Each structure stands twice: as structure tokens, then as C-alpha cells.
Amino acid sequence: MKLIYCLPLVLLALSACSTAPVDQTGTSSEPPADAGDIALQPLRVPALTALPETPARALAGKYQAVNWGALPGWQADSLDHVWKGFINNCKGLMRPVSGSLAMPARANPRAWQPVCQAAASAGLDADSRDTAAIRQFLQEQLQPWRLLTGDGQIAQNTVTGYYEPLLQASRSRSGQYQWPLFAAPQDLLTIDLGSLYPELAGKRIRGKQVGKRVVPYDTREQIVANADRQPPVIVYAQDPVEGFFLQIQGSGRAVLPDGSAVRLAYADHNGRPYASVGQWLAKQGEMPLAQTSMQNIKAWAQRNPHRVQEMMNVNTAMVFFREERIVDPELGPKGAYGIPLIGERAVAIDPTYVPLGTPVFLSTTYPGSGQPLRRLVFAQDTGAAIKGAARTDFYWGTGDQAGAQAGRMKQKGEMWLLWPRNAGVPSAR
Template sequence: MKRLIRRFFLVLVAAVLAACTTTPEKPPAPLPGAGAPSLEGPLVVPPLSALPETAPRPLSGKFARVAWTDVPGWSDDDLSGFWPAFLRDCRGLMRPVSGSLAMPARAAPRAWQPVCAAAAAQGASDPAAVRRFLQAWLQPWRLNGPDNRPASNLVTGYYEPMVSGSLQRGGPYQWPLYAVPNDLLTIDLGSVYPDLAGKRIRGKLVGRRVVPYDSRAQIEASDHKPPVLVWIDDPVDNFFLQVQGSGLVRLTSGPDAGQILRLAYADHNGRPYVSIGRWLADHGQMPLSQTSMQNIRAWARRNPARVQEMLDANPAVVFFRSDRLSDPSLGPNGAYGLPLTPKRSIAVDAHFVPLGTPVFLATTEPGSSLPMPRLVLAQDTGTAIQGAARADFYWGSGDEAGRQAGRMKQRGQMWLLWPKQAGEPSAR
């Protein structure tokens, strides 16, 4: 009887999840409790005795130990600028493990303690010294799929948009980006049933019932909208900033004109993501192959009366928070709780690659067959980033980064770089 009740509950939850979860193209926010480390001051590595042993988490991939000479393109990547990103990554690697199965798997702190201690002692390094350090301390492991064959998968790109906005509504600034509503409920199912670790539903209370949270159309029609953080002057910019999950807003009016705000993903309404490009194609407005950001923006200018109808086709809404813009050269925090580094951070499937792991990515330039070998850091996740060697490459912020990200649909392979003394890659 207990098994039947549990099975019924799981079926019920699956139905609720189908109605209440969203799969936006890029939700880069850290899960609650990720604990972003301070980036101020020199890197401090705790002694090994201060990092307790924790139970390992299984990884879905297989790993084959290889020599550095077997990593294609390893010597071709210019490692200029990689060292500061690696030291930042060590700050994340040295955080204690929370033990929460709701969080993505991450690299084991004890495995990395000797490496990060040596890195902190070494200080700044030129590219040749960085390569020598990595080769001395780390071992490359080729990532294989569950079938134990070398994994090859899709490599896409993402970026941080920069848009124009105002803190007050007026003139062209008519498109709101919202903060988290006070009545939004987020229910962590894994806290009750470990089998559902990482599964959350979002909704709100109506009387004594939990119901799905309002769709985009319902929010816009409501008299009780979420608090507005900023107003954007272009509906397509507004939409794509939500798809990317974070962005920079240059204030262009009022007493705060000239300032730049960073909006970071905070939560979402739990509704499924629907492509407005698909909506335009299905309604005969343009072929699906032509639904670029530029063409969608041009359509919106020609059809201002139908813009809200187009946007309402996507019921998903992303909510934001304002983040301090301490270093404009760094991106928003990824799922690992660290700022993303342009062209050095990727989103991965943490079932195969633990967050915090240095990864050598062998892929090609966007829209090209030219090799693009790149040493990167696994610092983010995404609902569309699933499977062995699947990656999303962070290009940075602004229009050029957006163009590169939009063109990137390449194939790639991965080699995880893991401490030599620690055996094959593992997760906590």
C-alpha cells in the first residue's frame, strides 16, 4: 500500500511539474544556498583538516585517462588572462559542501585543496608558466558517454545583453522587468522526497489551494503586478534579456542617467517557455529560419498593436534582482556562485561535469570549421544543457558577444582537468 501511495504521489507531482515548471533557454542563477564566496583580498586556502570528508555523488559519464599530448589543441590556446579566472575558481572550490541534493554536483574540495594552495603561493603567472603549472598539478581525463565512447555534443553560446532603460515609466520606456512577487511560492520537492531532488514547483495560494502562478498575460492584465525594477525601451530587448536570464541596463533618463545596473536572475513564474519566433512562424508573419532578434525587432516596430499579443504567446516570466556592478569585465554569477569570465566560462550538465572543474573544450569557431580549442571553467548550468559534452559557451556582454553567441551551434568534445593525486573526477 505504501508503494502504491508513493507511486500515485509521484504521478501527481509529475502532472503538477508539467503545468508549473519552465524550461527557459538560459536560467543562470545559482540555486539557493550556493554561497558566493568573497572575491576581495588574496586567495586563502584552508588546511585539508578543515575540509571534512563528504559522501560522493555519482556521475553519469565515464572518464578515460590520457596524456597531455593526446588532448587536441592543448598547446594552441593562448592562456593569457586565464590565471585570475582560475584563482577565482579556487575560491569556489574551497567552499564547504552543503550536502544538498537540490544543488548541482560540484568538484570535491578535498581533491582540489593541494592544487589551490600551490596556486595561491605561485601568484601571478605568464601564459607559459600557467601551462607548466597545470601540467604539473593536473591530469587530463577524456569525457566519455555512458556507453564509454568519446562523447561529442552540441556547443552553443550565450551572453549578457546590454539594453537601455529608466527607473521611471515614460516615453519609450514601457516594458517592465520585474522583481520577485511577494506572493510567489517555491516548493522544493526534494526536501520531502529525495527521489525528486532538484525538482521545484512554483505557484501561489488561492484560499487554501496552491495553484500555478500567473502567466505573462495574466500578470499584465492584473491590478496587482510584481514590483518593477526598471523599464526598457524595446519589447524585444526586454524579452531576450529574460531569455538570457541576466543583463546590463544603461539608464538613459532621470537623475540616474549614465549609471549601469546589472539585473541578475532571481526566480521565474514556473510557466513553460514558448518561443516567440515559433509564434511568428505559426501565424504566418515570417519563416522560422528568419526569426532572428533583428527581424523580430523590425516586426515589432511595424506591428506595435500586436506586440503584447506576441509576447503573451510565451507565458514564462523571469524575475530579477539588482546586483552591484563591481567589475564590468566580469559577467553575472553563474550556478556555481562565481562571476562568469567572458570566453573562459561554460555551462555544463553537472551530472557529467562537476561545477568548478577546469575543462579543455575542443570545438570550432561560431558558424565555421576553424578549430577553437579553449581552456574553460565549468561554472554554470542550464535546463537545455543536458548530456555528456554538452556545453554553453559564455561570450561576455554587448552586441558583439550576442552576435557570436547567436551563431554558435558547433560540435565539441571535453577533457576534464583533475588533480593528479585524486584519481578520476568525482563529485559532491
């Protein structure tokens, strides 16, 4: 998934973002696997006794119970893809939690066990479009809770957007396919600082061993320049700027010359800080900062092919990928919850207010307009810049159209958590 959650505008992602690529968005706490694997498995709901109780995690928000009629536009939501999302979400909910404070807060599996059991026996196919039956199930099983701030005020916050880039690539280096996208190198070390210092739980550094010392891992420039010791190449991108932008997003799809596609999912990074190529171009006098969109940077690269690598080397951070099969074109990469995202049905949230795995009703507007965008979504991702009550990043899906929507989105929004009706106030583990 995404490396840096700074895409309210493409301009911001390429010129104004300064979040370092640490604690990766979209990094699943689950073992690495193909993004679609969980979607291929049937929903298995264990007995309640098989889900151990773990200590509760404190949430920073407050929650006000309301009836379904209080949700603006609820009856107008077509609920397309919601049942597939709900079943997949239950597959995530029914995994026992580890209780590790290094992981983002998750919805309490024991609270969800009866609801997921009811979903498994509801008689609805995973691809069901039976809107009436789905709406009835949700209203019978779930209770809406309006999200409030810690001091009890209605939580309203910024809603930005993100997406899964699509680029043209080849397995072999030839012709226009010259820009490598790497798998993780074997000599990359990840050191978990929390294992030594509990106050640094969740903090990690990357490096490599040189003799008896661990030193910072190579910069982008060093990796590219050292042809004899480069990491394995998965594919070669046709366009350098698109390949670079895919690294900022942290995941994407590569379309090969035969028309097939593979997903490049985030695997790791070199631990170096992110730097803005847009700001570099502006300081070089190549274009005004306000014009450093991806499209303008691509045009500059086409006019200055001899300076493209120089430009990219400004950003010392390098992302490494792993290849995943695409088993369902409707499913995107995995978010931080380890569940494949569905376009326009998944969001990134701050898990200190909304536990991962929680269905949410989001009320906002379409990018650059006042047209209402109100729908049920699933809290399945997190991000370094997604902090605060109701702060949200809306996943638009795959490709250029999704990217155009994501790049323009910087709206205001509010949300309601949809929680098991008989489980009390939303809780986290």
C-alpha cells in the same frame, strides 16, 4: 543567467525552444549576493581537516589519463583571463559541499585543496598575464583526463553558445522606456516537492496563496494587466523585444541614460510554461518560421506597436530579476556554480559527466566555420538542454558581438577534464 539553454541559433531560441523555465540555469545554490562579491574576496584555503568528507556522487562518464601533449592546441592557448578564472574557481571549490542530491554534482573540494593552496601561494596576481608561469603551474599541478562516454567511446557532442544581453533602460517610465522588468513579487511561493517526496528532489513549483489554497501564479498577461498589484519594477526597457529576450537568457546588463550599468540577475519566475513567440508569429502568417530571428521580430514589433503586448503574452512565463552591482566589467553573471562567468572562459556542462568547478580543455570550432577554437574553460554552469557527455554551452561574454557569436554557434566538440595530479580519477560530491 540563462533561463533556457536553446541558443545554438537566435532563431531556435525565439521560435523552436520549448523547455519550460524550471530548474533555472544560472540559479546559484549559494545565498543571493552581488555577482562580483566573491571576486572581491581574497582566496582563503581552509585546512584539509576543515573540509568534511561527504559521500561520493556517481559520474556517468569514463575518463582516460593522457599527457598534456595530447591536448590539441594547448600550447597555442594564450591563457588570457585564465588565472583570474582559476583563482575565482578555487574560491568556489573551497566552499564545503552540502551533500544534497538536489544540487548539481560539484568537484570534490578535498581533491582540490592542495592545488588551491599552491595557487594562493604562487605569487601570481589575479590579473596576471604571465602565460609561461600560468602554463607551468597548470602542467605541474593538473592531470588531463579525456572524457569518454559511459561505454568507453571518445565523447563528442554539440557545442552551442550563450551570452549576457545588453539593453538600454531607465529607472523611470517615460518616453521610449515603457517596458517593465520586474523584481520578484512578495506573494510568490516556491514549494520544494523534494522535501515531501524524495524521488522529486530538486523539483519545485511556484504559486500564490488565495484564501486557504495555493494556486498557480499569475501569467505574464495577468501580471502586466493588473497595474495596481504589479511586482516592483527595477527598470523600464527601451525595446520590448530586447527585454523579452533578456528574460529568455535569464540575466543581462541594463545601460541607464547616464551611461552607468547594472546587472539584472535571475531571481525567480512565475512557474508558467515557456511558449514560442516565433511559432506564434508564423502561425499568424506574419513571417515564415525560418525568418523568426530576434532582428526580424524587433522589426515586426516596430511595425505593429499595438500588437507587441499581445505577442509577448503568448509566452505565459515571466522571469523576475534582482539588481546586482557590476564591480568588474570582465565578469559576467553568476552561473549555477555561484561564480561570475568570464567571457570565452566559462561553459555550461552536464554535471553528471563533468562536476561543476572543474577546469576543462575544450576543442571545438568557431561558429559557422572550421577554424579551431581550443582553450581552457571552467565548468561553472548547467542548463536544462545541456545533457550528455561533452554537451557544452560556451559563454561568449556581454553585448551584441557576443550575442552574434552565440546565435551562430552549433559546432561539434570534445573535452578533457583537468584534475589535481595526485587525486586520481575525477570525482564528484
